Amino acid sequence: xxxxxxxxxxxxxxxxxxxxxxxxxxxxxxxxxxxxxxxxxxxxxxxxxxxxxxxxxxxxxxxxxxxxxxxxxxxxxxxxxxxxxxxxxxxxxxxxxxxxxxxxxxxxxxxxxxxxxxxxxxxxxxxxxxxxxxxxxxxxxxxxxxxxxxxxxxxxxxxxxxxxxxxxxxxxxx
Numbered sequence: 001x002x003x004x005x006x007x008x009x010x011x012x013x014x015x016x017x018x019x020x021x022x023x024x025x026x027x028x029x030x031x032x033x034x035x036x037x038x039x040x041x042x043x044x045x046x047x048x049x050x051x052x053x054x055x056x057x058x059x060x061x062x063x064x065x066x067x068x069x070x071x072x073x074x075x076x077x078x079x080x081x082x083x084x085x086x087x088x089x090x091x092x093x094x095x096x097x098x099x100x101x102x103x104x105x106x107x108x109x110x111x112x113x114x115x116x117x118x119x120x121x122x123x124x125x126x127x128x129x130x131x132x133x134x135x136x137x138x139x140x141x142x143x144x145x146x147x148x149x150x151x152x153x154x155x156x157x158x159x160x161x162x163x164x165x166x167x168x169x170x171x172x173x174x
Contacts (some may be wrong), residue, residue: 113131122141126144
């Protein structure tokens with residue numbers, strides 16, 4: 001086989017059907033769209049439309065609650081931190097920060113920071129700096145001789161706005 005002999009297998013590529021190119025093509029006139037109506041024309045937008053009947057996505061009930069002020073934390077268990085220290089992916093002698101956890105691949109996502117959870121065992125004496133931690137996680141780390149520093153989360157924008165509003169009201173009242 002030579003480079004100039006390389007070709008696709010038979011039937012691997014198929015030309016698209018060119019519709020609306022005359023009666024002799026077999027796909028002329030209406031171009032396989034049938035006669036009249038919205039679907040025969042361009043710009044059709046009837047994905048969920050059911051002929052005037054209430055569409056399924058509107059008939060089904062809404063479920064659950066989506067908290068607009070909820071926090072999104074990347075969750076890390078103390079057992080996984082111990083596993084990464086044993087595997088030399090984390091340095092247990094240095095402070096373990098959120099950046100170190102992300103670089104090691106332990107903390108993924110979580111736009112509001114990292115939260116430490118208490119699942120698993122930890123034996124290394126470490127210092128961890130995170131945005132949040134459970135009581136069980138703090139107890140487990142302190143039992144091993146380490147400590148957990150929980151950094152205060154940044155004040156959400158809506159709380160800053162409320163504080164500014166209250167300050168302005170107090171100033172206006174004086």
